[in-house]
Amino acid sequence: KAxxxxxxxxxxKTRGQQVTLSCSPISGHRSVSWYQQTPGQGLQFxxxxxxxxxxxxxxxxxxxxxxxxxxxxxxxxxxxxxxGDSALYLCASSVxxxxxxxxFGPGTRLTxx
Amino acid sequence: xxxxxxxxxxxxVFEEAPVELRCNYSSSVSVYLFWYVQYPxxxxxxxxxYLSGSTLVKxxxxxxxxxxxxxxxxxxxxxxxxxxxxxxxxxxxxxTPSTGNEKLTFGTGTRLTIIP
Numbered sequence: 001k002a003x004x005x006x007x008x009x010x011x012x013k014t015r016g017q018q019v020t021l022s023c024s025p026i027s028g029h030r031s032v033s034w035y036q037q038t039p040g041q042g043l044q045f046x047x048x049x050x051x052x053x054x055x056x057x058x059x060x061x062x063x064x065x066x067x068x069x070x071x072x073x074x075x076x077x078x079x080x081x082x083x084g085d086s087a088l089y090l091c092a093s094s095v096x097x098x099x100x101x102x103x104f105g106p107g108t109r110l111t112x113x
Numbered sequence: 114x115x116x117x118x119x120x121x122x123x124x125x126v127f128e129e130a131p132v133e134l135r136c137n138y139s140s141s142v143s144v145y146l147f148w149y150v151q152y153p154x155x156x157x158x159x160x161x162x163y164l165s166g167s168t169l170v171k172x173x174x175x176x177x178x179x180x181x182x183x184x185x186x187x188x189x190x191x192x193x194x195x196x197x198x199x200x201x202x203x204x205x206x207x208x209t210p211s212t213g214n215e216k217l218t219f220g221t222g223t224r225l226t227i228i229p
Contacts, residue, residue, distance in 0.1 A: 004156070033217070043203060043219035056216040090156055097215050104149075104156030 002026065004093050004105035012111045018079040021108045025072050025093030031055075032074040033102065034066060037088040046089075049074055050097065078110075086112045115140040115206045119220035126194050127228045134189040134223045136204030142212050146187040147205040148178055151222075157203065163187065174198070199227045 005024045013019050025032050034046040045058040049068035068074045072093070078085055088109050092102040120135040138144065145164050149157040161172025168180040178189045187204060204220040 035217075035219075042221045043205075045216045045218065048216060058216065092157070097210060101159050101162070102157075102217070104158070106154075106156050 004091060004103050006089075006091050006105040006108050008108060009106065010109045010111075012113060013081050014113055015081055015083060017081050018077065019081060019110060021076045021078075021089055021091075021110070023074045023076070023091030023093075023105060025074070025091075026103055029093035029095055029103070030072055031094045031097045031100075032068055032072065033092045033094075034074070034076050035090040035092065036060075037090055037107070038086075043090075046076065048097070055097075081112045083112050086110060115142075115144060115208060115218045117204050117206050117218055117220035119204055119223050121223050122221065123224045123226065125226045125228055128196060129193050131192050132190065132194050132198075132225065134202050134204075134225065136187045136189065136220060138185050138187065138204070138206045140185075140206060140208065143209045145207045145209060146178075146180060147207070147217070148172065148176070148187075148189050149203045149205060149219075151201045151203065153200075160189070160202075194225075194227050196227050196229065198225060200225060 007022045031050045033048040036044045048056040052068045063079045066076045088107045090107045092104045094100040094102045116139045118137045126132045147162045148160040151157045160176050161170045163170045163180045171177045176191050201222045203222050205217045207217050
């Protein structure tokens with residue numbers, strides 16, 4: 001069974017731009033969660049989607065948004081990029097939520113200059 | 114809301130020695146507890162989880178953890194470590210689904226370094 005894939009793996013953007021990251025979950029998984037990992041703040045939960053609906057949301061500004069498609073693939077969008085948005089963005093999928101084992105993708109390394 | 118404290122940011126251990134990575138949590142509701150491992154330049158992998166039942170949980174790669182509700186702890190242990198265990202270890206907590214707030218909160222991580 002193929003694992004969680006994230007594209008692109010690396011991205012360099014300029015302040016003020018917007019970016020879209022993509023996550024393809026494991027086949028059959030309906031829950032997709034997004035996390036931001038930085039050296040200073042560690043791993044922080046962004047949001048979770050289940051069957052195309054946002055089910056939980058972390059404490060991030062409205063510049064961070066996401067969506068999930070009918071095939072469970074998910075995208076995360078960050079608008080008006082700031083230097084502090086530089087991070088590793090991880091996507092995780094599971095059958096039905098955090099109580100079930102989450103499988104993480106390798107992440108997208110976003111650098112904002 | 115839930116929070117997790119990993120008391121040690123770095124733990125150096127000699128190869129074949131035992132190790133314990135400490136984790137304490139705070140929550141006003143029932144929780145699920147997890148340990149994840151992150152190898153360099155990779156995503157996270159689940160080591161083990163506590164949902165209910167026996168407080169001693171066994172995971173992959175010879176790791177185990179014990180849930181202690183009175184001390185709000187979920188320490189990770191391994192009796193004999195190997196070079197390949199060098200990685201970052203994250204403790205995480207989630208409210209149970211019945212609370213409607215099922216999201217993972219991670220600790221700051223413990224970097225385990227195995228010394229040959």
